[in-house]
Amino acid sequence: MSVTFETAASAVRDALTDAGRGLVEREAMVELVALSAVAGEHLLVIGPPGTAKSEAVRRTARALGGSYFEYLLGRFTEPSELFGPVDLRKLREGLVETETSGMLPEAEVAFLDEVFLGSTAILNTLLGILNERTFRRGHTRMRCPLRVCVGASNALPEDDSLAAFADRFLTRIFVEPVPDPRLEELLAGGASLWGEGEARATSLESLDVLAQVAREADLASVRPHLAHALRSLRAAGIGLSDRRAVKVQKLIASAAALAGRRVPSTADLWPLVYAVPTKEAQALARDVLRELLSASENPALAAAALEASAGPLARAQRIASAGEVLLSERPAEGNAEALAAWRLKLEGVAREMDAGFAPESLPEALKALRARLSEVLSPGAPEAPANVAA
Numbered sequence: 001m002s003v004t005f006e007t008a009a010s011a012v013r014d015a016l017t018d019a020g021r022g023l024v025e026r027e028a029m030v031e032l033v034a035l036s037a038v039a040g041e042h043l044l045v046i047g048p049p050g051t052a053k054s055e056a057v058r059r060t061a062r063a064l065g066g067s068y069f070e071y072l073l074g075r076f077t078e079p080s081e082l083f084g085p086v087d088l089r090k091l092r093e094g095l096v097e098t099e100t101s102g103m104l105p106e107a108e109v110a111f112l113d114e115v116f117l118g119s120t121a122i123l124n125t126l127l128g129i130l131n132e133r134t135f136r137r138g139h140t141r142m143r144c145p146l147r148v149c150v151g152a153s154n155a156l157p158e159d160d161s162l163a164a165f166a167d168r169f170l171t172r173i174f175v176e177p178v179p180d181p182r183l184e185e186l187l188a189g190g191a192s193l194w195g196e197g198e199a200r201a202t203s204l205e206s207l208d209v210l211a212q213v214a215r216e217a218d219l220a221s222v223r224p225h226l227a228h229a230l231r232s233l234r235a236a237g238i239g240l241s242d243r244r245a246v247k248v249q250k251l252i253a254s255a256a257a258l259a260g261r262r263v264p265s266t267a268d269l270w271p272l273v274y275a276v277p278t279k280e281a282q283a284l285a286r287d288v289l290r291e292l293l294s295a296s297e298n299p300a301l302a303a304a305a306l307e308a309s310a311g312p313l314a315r316a317q318r319i320a321s322a323g324e325v326l327l328s329e330r331p332a333e334g335n336a337e338a339l340a341a342w343r344l345k346l347e348g349v350a351r352e353m354d355a356g357f358a359p360e361s362l363p364e365a366l367k368a369l370r371a372r373l374s375e376v377l378s379p380g381a382p383e384a385p386a387n388v389a390a
Helices: 006-019 027-039 052-066 079-083 119-132 158-168 178-192 203-214 221-236 243-259 279-288 302-309 312-328 336-356 363-377
Strands: 043-046 068-071 109-113 134-137 140-143 148-155 170-173
Touching: 006 027, 006 052, 006 140, 006 178, 006 203, 006 243, 027 043, 027 052, 027 148, 027 170, 027 203, 027 243, 027 279, 052 068, 052 109, 052 148, 079 119, 079 170, 119 134, 119 158, 178 336, 203 243, 221 279, 312 336, 312 363, 336 363
Parallel strands: 043 148, 043 170, 068 109, 109 148
Antiparallel strands: 134 140
């Protein structure tokens, strides 16, 4: 039975909601995997070890359906570990062919951790799979069904040859450890993942329907706004290669399709931020494009759209909400242990605030909160009165 566009958009949206449940601060990453899959592009995730990168990709892969391949690359990883061993039966006949069953060339969703540690032979073969969806090795030539490859690394490469390989990943997201105020959510969410059953999954047919709508989307009305955004970025010293600038249109059309819209609008321009290559440049891009991105809206990719359009402002609002809740939950007098734990949580909010914002650029939502936290946490300060949050 064929899947309608509306049904496909709804099915993928529900599957992504399930995939992101319990993954604190990784909702945007889950959504970008789906966006990249619909666009037929690839995602690069940069962040320290232990930040749930692989778990987020696994859960999204299960939600999207299809075959999945995952591997942690190292300096001594052999090509056969990714692409499959040489077929010994064919080798006796003088043919060097690869047995690809269950390996990367037959995957529809792939995750390659420490992707830049691959050897030259591995990266050159990967380029053919990423760019052309074609696997070539020895006498083996085959089309690859790959929808999206997610590469992960602790940092962007500095070597020029690796930077050229990294440029094949159109979308990029930079992740950090979960901040102190959300540690309880992290622990509860992580524990909930241990005993949960299979999350709701959509079908590749739904993904194909959305991809087809995205390919057929008329971008004429949004193209002038995109050109203006690119000029604004260039004026601010943020340059995107011609290839990346052109391919951003695929992300915009895919964002609209996932939102249930056949015709993209200015509400769908926000993926441009994720095509900017570095963390610092993405932060600047948000500021430069703030007015243009104020119309951003996407019910299926809400976290990614908010992070792209609001960035620090969205984080400021979350910190402010967390701080206000904590201040209102001051333990009763005389409970020294509870008061000490409460103050430790407040210190976590203050640290996150100070790490994310310079004093002179503190958003309005945080100025009053910072002053109240300083009063409560200053050395020798009397215990905060019961109405401290008033």
